[in-house]
Amino acid sequence: MTANSLIHLPSPIPALSKVYRVRESGSETQSYICLDRNERLQPLPDWFMEALRQAIDSQLLTSYPIQDPLLDLLAAQWQLPKSHLLLTPGSDGAIKALYQAYLHPGDGIVMLQPSYAMYPVYTQLFQAQAIQIPFAPDLSVDPHHLLAAIEPGVRLVMLANPNQPTGTLLEPAVLHQICQQAARVGALVAVDEAYYPFSQTTVVPWVQHYPHLVAMRTFSKAAGLAGLRLGAVAAHPQVVGNLFKVRSAYDVNSLAIVSAFLVLTHPQIVSDYVAEVKAGQEILEQGARSLGLVPLPTHTNFRLIRVGHCCTPGDLVAALRDRGYLVKGPFDAPCLAGCIRVTVGPPDLMAAFITTLQACMAALMNQTIGT
Missing domain, CATH: 3.40.640.10 (Type I PLP-dependent aspartate aminotransferase-like (Major domain))
Structure with a gap:
């Protein structure tokens, strides 16, 4: 009998039995371009980082x-x-x-x-x-x-x-x-x-x-x-x-x-990035439409895209992951059936994503034809 077997832990509150949460370490995402978290996708300016370094001293930490x-x-x-x-x-x-x-x-x-x-x-x-x-x-x-x-x-x-x-x-x-x-x-x-x-x-x-x-x-x-x-x-x-x-x-x-x-x-940190996201929205919207997908209206830094009948959201999410991109989907809610969610960033990032999205869709369609 081990020492641990003698321990009788108290029961948690009953409400916890109804809660399910996934514990994420985050380390597995470091090799991916994360378009699934709605984070800022552009680094903070170098001058900002230097000003922050100058503001950090021992007293700030102690x-x-x-x-x-x-x-x-x-x-x-x-x-x-x-x-x-x-x-x-x-x-x-x-x-x-x-x-x-x-x-x-x-x-x-x-x-x-x-x-x-x-x-x-x-x-x-x-x-x-x-x-x-x-x-x-x-x-x-x-x-x-x-x-x-x-x-x-x-x-x-x-x-x-x-x-x-x-x-x-x-x-x-x-x-x-x-x-x-x-x-x-x-x-x-x-x-x-x-x-x-x-x-x-x-x-x-x-x-x-x-x-x-x-x-x-x-x-x-x-x-x-x-x-x-x-x-x-x-x-x-x-x-x-x-x-x-x-x-x-x-x-x-x-x-x-x-x-x-x-x-x-320095409000330009936010306003400049919002402008970049709006420009990226246009690239993502145009690219998605050119592939026969339906981008839905948004007031945020992410975009829902209905993938239609070309493939399932789950297959597309998996294919994008294999090529280095994390996006959100599929969803349980009926109103989001057939959707993936993509965090929007600067235009160059969105253009690269559309290229990868096109390659994923082509590969999935070839698999369907092959079967």
């Missing part, structure tokens, strides 16, 4: 983080009092804090389906009830269906806008209606604006008018700081205070704070 300079800058740029702002470890940290601070077991959460994968994970962990509003085959959402779902018993309306993985956007008029209906039933509205730099649609200014509205941003996409895990929340000071109570101590690190400060004081 002292606990100081958030005020970044919060002051955000307050000025977002035109909100600092009391309305909170830094979080990515927008994901804000989402979890929101669930932890406000949800009771059995509370209803209205969300779109499909949407960000962590929404249902946290819903299960905190024993809430998901009320999922499906997308139609054309990726539209019936606003009346969405509004009707916000009824007594709903504690939170959780929306990604633009949504991921559909790339779709709820219009401001619909968001106003959602905020008004949520106020009637005493629910919070959380809007995850991870892709704001690409959509330029935001509810951040609204938080001074809707005290039950929470807006969330991340520095992981256009800003290119995914490895540093930094996000920000805009909300009523009382909501900010409650989120602060459930956060870990010093959960935002100093390197992330310094890096974000540099990004915000």
Whole structure:
């Protein structure tokens, strides 16, 4: 009998039995061009990296983080009092804090389906009830269906806008209606604006008018700081205070704070990259159409592409992987049947991807003919 066999581990909370998550090391992706994560696909400028190196000294690493300079800058740029702002470890940290601070077991959460994968994970962990509003085959959402779902018993309306993985956007008029209906039933509205730099649609200014509205941003996409895990929340000071109570101590690190400060004081880092992505979108769209594929509209840095009858999404994803590209697909959601999702980058990268995509499709068609 070994020592380990004598150990009787306590059981985890029952909610964990319903949660399935894949643990990724990330090391296996280093030899691939990753078009499956919606990350920034262009290196940060050399001058930025040099400025960051100059900002790193021993004190930055040995002292606990100081958030005020970044919060002051955000307050000025977002035109909100600092009391309305909170830094979080990515927008994901804000989402979890929101669930932890406000949800009771059995509370209803209205969300779109499909949407960000962590929404249902946290819903299960905190024993809430998901009320999922499906997308139609054309990726539209019936606003009346969405509004009707916000009824007594709903504690939170959780929306990604633009949504991921559909790339779709709820219009401001619909968001106003959602905020008004949520106020009637005493629910919070959380809007995850991870892709704001690409959509330029935001509810951040609204938080001074809707005290039950929470807006969330991340520095992981256009800003290119995914490895540093930094996000920000805009909300009523009382909501900010409650989120602060459930956060870990010093959960935002100093390197992330310094890096974000540099990004915000040099806005061309984001704007130049957004322009590159828009140019890359055109290359990807034209190339996909030339191959008989259907690129779907998007307000983000990724593009859904319907592959049609030429091959299955699973076969195409596997073929691209064999040639060094990782893309997302296939999807379980009926509205995404036949789709792959491609992160969009600069034009030269998209042109190279289209060449590889064409080769993969030709190889798959030859296999089909051969059988």
